[in-house]
Amino acid sequence: xxxxxxxxxxxxxxxxxxxxxxxxxxxxxxxxxxxxxxxxxxxxxxxxxxxxxxxxxxxxxxxxxxxxxxxxxxxxxxxxxxxxxxxxxxxxxxxxxxxxxxxxxxxxxxxxxxxxxxxxxxxxxxxxxxxxxxxxxxxxxxxxxxxxxxxxxxxxxxxxxxxxxxxxxxxxxxxxxxxxxxxxxxxxxxxxxxxxxxxxxxxxxxxxxxxxxxxxxxxxxxxxxxxxxxxxxxxxxxxxxxxxxxxxxxxxxxxxxxxxxxxxxxxxxxxxxxxxxxxxxxxxxxxxxxxxxxxxxxxxxxxxxxxxxxxx
Numbered sequence: 001x002x003x004x005x006x007x008x009x010x011x012x013x014x015x016x017x018x019x020x021x022x023x024x025x026x027x028x029x030x031x032x033x034x035x036x037x038x039x040x041x042x043x044x045x046x047x048x049x050x051x052x053x054x055x056x057x058x059x060x061x062x063x064x065x066x067x068x069x070x071x072x073x074x075x076x077x078x079x080x081x082x083x084x085x086x087x088x089x090x091x092x093x094x095x096x097x098x099x100x101x102x103x104x105x106x107x108x109x110x111x112x113x114x115x116x117x118x119x120x121x122x123x124x125x126x127x128x129x130x131x132x133x134x135x136x137x138x139x140x141x142x143x144x145x146x147x148x149x150x151x152x153x154x155x156x157x158x159x160x161x162x163x164x165x166x167x168x169x170x171x172x173x174x175x176x177x178x179x180x181x182x183x184x185x186x187x188x189x190x191x192x193x194x195x196x197x198x199x200x201x202x203x204x205x206x207x208x209x210x211x212x213x214x215x216x217x218x219x220x221x222x223x224x225x226x227x228x229x230x231x232x233x234x235x236x237x238x239x240x241x242x243x244x245x246x247x248x249x250x251x252x253x254x255x256x257x258x259x260x261x262x263x264x265x266x267x268x269x270x271x272x273x274x275x276x277x278x279x280x281x282x283x284x285x286x287x288x289x290x291x292x293x294x295x296x297x298x299x300x301x302x303x304x305x306x307x308x309x310x311x312x
Contacts, residue, residue, distance in 0.1 A: 054128065054139050055146050056080070059118035061309045073116070075140055078125045080147075084113035087152065087306070094144035095156075095301050096137075098229050103159075104303035114309065118147060148306075155305040163298045165235040166291040168225050170242070176288035180218040180245040200227060214250045221246075231279055232291065235298050240289065252282035 056079065064084045073082030073093070082090070088109040091102065120128075120143075128139060148154040200216045216224065220243075225236040283289045 053146075054120070054124050054143050056118040056143060057121045057124070059116065059147055059151065060312045061151055062115045062312070064113060064115045077129070078122070079119040080116065080140075080144070081118075082114075082116040084115050086110050086113055090114075090116070090144065091148060091154070091301070091303070094141055094148055096141060097299070097301055098226060098235065100163075100229060100233065100235055101298060101300050102303065103300050106303075106306065108308070109303075109306065112308075118143075151309045153305065153307045153310075154303070157302050157304060159300045159302055160297055161300060162295055163235065165237055165294055165296045165298070166228070166232060167237050167239045167294050168221065168228065169239050169290045169292055171284050171288045171290045174288055175240070175242065176286065177242070177244070177246040177248055180247045210253055211251055212254050215248075216250070217247050218245050219248070220244075228279075228291070235296065236291065237296060248287060250279075250282055250286055252279040254279070 071081070071083060073085055073089070074080070086109060088099075088102065088105055091109070092098065128136060131139060145154075200214055200219065202212070202214045214227075216227075219227075221238045221240050224246075225238040229236040280291055283291060
């Protein structure tokens with residue numbers, strides 16, 4: 001991969017969830033100072049401060065069939081690490097979008113997995129360490145976008161469209177949530193070896209019967225809404241106004257029909273041995289939360305072109 005040499009570009013405006021365009025650099029407004037009618041005209045000068053463009057110095061991308069996933073993909077102090085992951089996940093992370101915000105996804109982007117080890121020059125690592133959190137997040141997204149463009153020849157464009165969504169709200173009897181506690185079974189590592197907050201364990205409930213169980217540790221409502229979106233195949237927008245961090249267990253019977261409307265908790269059928277017939281009912285009965293259908297504009301990344309990665 002080409003080395004970073006402090007390249008500078010004009011900033012462009014960002015959209016949704018701090019996602020950036022493929023050639024991202026953030027918007028910088030230039031104010032033109034004009035003379036007023038009561039003042040003599042003066043020659044004005046304007047200056048534009050451009051943000052540096054950060055890139056990885058080297059990157060190893062290897063196809064693999066390994067099931068090793070004992071850490072989260074993410075940034076370290078001097079690079080980026082990912083266990084075997086689909087390219088689709090990398091695109092989502094690079095643009096800060098969810099699955100439902102991607103269009104034009106080829107099958108291999110979901111099925112083929114790659115192990116990634118990228119390193120940055122020390123000067124880049126030092127510069128990133130001095131950025132405030134919001135700018136650091138955008139800079140890191142930009143680095144992944146550049147990696148995708150160079151090694152996968154990714155080309156995208158953006159669209160905004162009205163789409164069906166769910167609003168996550170509080171049920172009529174109030175929330176049934178437990179404040180997060182430090183628990184050993186919540187230990188999960190980030191790419192840099194630190195403990196990852198907001199871990200969720202998902203799988204069939206012990207005893208079978210088709211019931212699934214999600215055990216969440218240190219989850220915010222925003223993160224919980226993002227996870228729910230993957231389960232209900234629609235954007236979930238948090239309207240609970242709950243600002244805490246919570247632990248909870250949710251058990252439900254998965255619905256293979258993603259378009260099924262949310263049932264009413266009072267009339268929903270409860271299966272023997274299972275707490276609820278659907279995730280909609282389980283949310284109300286177990287957590288005191290509710291998913292209400294609606295519509296809202298969402299931003300979409302459209303994949304125009306992508307290739308399997310070039311050699312290391």
